[in-house]
Amino acid sequence: MIKGLESGANDNQAFANWIDQNCPETLRNQQLGEDAIVWGGRNWVFQREDQKTWLERARAEGLTAPRWPTAYGGAGLTRAQEKAFREEMTRLGAPSPLESFGLWMLGPALLEFGTEEQKKHFLPPITRGEIRWCQGYSEPGAGSDLASVQTRAEDMGDHWLVNGQKIWTSYADKADWIFALVRTDREAPKHLGISFMLIDMTSPGVTTKPIQLISGKSPFCETFFDNVKVPKSYDEGVSSIVGTQNRGWDVAKHLLTHEREMIGAGGGGLLGGRSVGAVLGDNADPVLRAEAMELEVDNLAFDLTMDRYKDQAKSGRGVGNASAMLKYFGTELNKRRYEILMSATGSEGVEWDGPHGSLAPEWLRTKANSIEGGTSEVMLDIIAKRVLELPSK
Numbered sequence: 001m002i003k004g005l006e007s008g009a010n011d012n013q014a015f016a017n018w019i020d021q022n023c024p025e026t027l028r029n030q031q032l033g034e035d036a037i038v039w040g041g042r043n044w045v046f047q048r049e050d051q052k053t054w055l056e057r058a059r060a061e062g063l064t065a066p067r068w069p070t071a072y073g074g075a076g077l078t079r080a081q082e083k084a085f086r087e088e089m090t091r092l093g094a095p096s097p098l099e100s101f102g103l104w105m106l107g108p109a110l111l112e113f114g115t116e117e118q119k120k121h122f123l124p125p126i127t128r129g130e131i132r133w134c135q136g137y138s139e140p141g142a143g144s145d146l147a148s149v150q151t152r153a154e155d156m157g158d159h160w161l162v163n164g165q166k167i168w169t170s171y172a173d174k175a176d177w178i179f180a181l182v183r184t185d186r187e188a189p190k191h192l193g194i195s196f197m198l199i200d201m202t203s204p205g206v207t208t209k210p211i212q213l214i215s216g217k218s219p220f221c222e223t224f225f226d227n228v229k230v231p232k233s234y235d236e237g238v239s240s241i242v243g244t245q246n247r248g249w250d251v252a253k254h255l256l257t258h259e260r261e262m263i264g265a266g267g268g269g270l271l272g273g274r275s276v277g278a279v280l281g282d283n284a285d286p287v288l289r290a291e292a293m294e295l296e297v298d299n300l301a302f303d304l305t306m307d308r309y310k311d312q313a314k315s316g317r318g319v320g321n322a323s324a325m326l327k328y329f330g331t332e333l334n335k336r337r338y339e340i341l342m343s344a345t346g347s348e349g350v351e352w353d354g355p356h357g358s359l360a361p362e363w364l365r366t367k368a369n370s371i372e373g374g375t376s377e378v379m380l381d382i383i384a385k386r387v388l389e390l391p392s393k
Helices: 011-022 049-060 079-091 101-113 116-127 248-268 276-280 286-314 322-350 359-369 376-387
Strands: 133-136 152-155 159-166 177-183 194-200 206-210 221-231
Touching: 011 049, 011 079, 079 286, 101 116, 101 133, 101 177, 101 248, 152 177, 159 177, 159 194, 177 248, 194 221, 194 248, 276 286, 276 322, 286 322, 322 359, 322 376
Parallel strands: 133 177
Antiparallel strands: 152 159, 159 221, 177 194, 206 221
């Protein structure tokens, strides 16, 4: 237990003291690129010793997954305490000790739908950074219409035989495991007959192929399954299917809610702890500065809205279809942010190795934010039908 949290008198101060004592000074307030993010996994190699130190100290307190129960490697914090921890991380310029699709997406799905055996088997290694996961949802013929997935898993008695292809599987070439939607009943309606399956990426028959993007370096891959044998049960009787067989769509929808919140939340952040106005400087064009101030007001409103929905989730009501609204506004906000920066830097901003570093690739990458996790057009359709309940005609 972090000293000072027991009293609950000043959680922010308790976290500030702990971060100050445990996060290496050499990591603070650094403009670290994507290559410096700690993803963990079987083959992960730390670029810096201070990153390893920070991860070890954070996971010892369960702070890689602050709100997860301590039984599964988390810290068991309340939502308010987690918010205080994140606030002090930002204020002190401390980087996240660990990033992971396991933390952002699979973990919440397992906590909601997993068996006790699955939680104990899969969650602690995620919090320790020992296993790196990727997501196997989209297919060449099933993107926004995700329920049309055709990757199939045939029942072979003691195992499943998986065949098919996934696309846009981020970091699949570096992942240890994949959580995938597979069709286990080909005769059922498309939203039924789908199962949520956990597959070891080292299984024979699993291959990946990187996808190059206009922004240069790309995390995306195609993933192929050719007669992949997936055990029905892993060690200690841990099922490879999460939730009920043929009801994987229920798990998928829950996970998509977290994914859209995560993507949308990326639009509400600041650049290295600095506001866009600060990045522009005092000599920027007055029109751009006005746009930057308008962006910052919208950013503040978005952050407050995110807090409101987090409080709603805390009460047990969940976010539901409102995640589409958060995802849409957050990603569009991020695109606006980079449009302003590109306008301010002019021709220098489009130089790949110019004085503004990775600005051009980051600007191009924001375009994908409004596609992944459901396109902006699909999000607007969900908002109209499910949030505003507008008539279809």
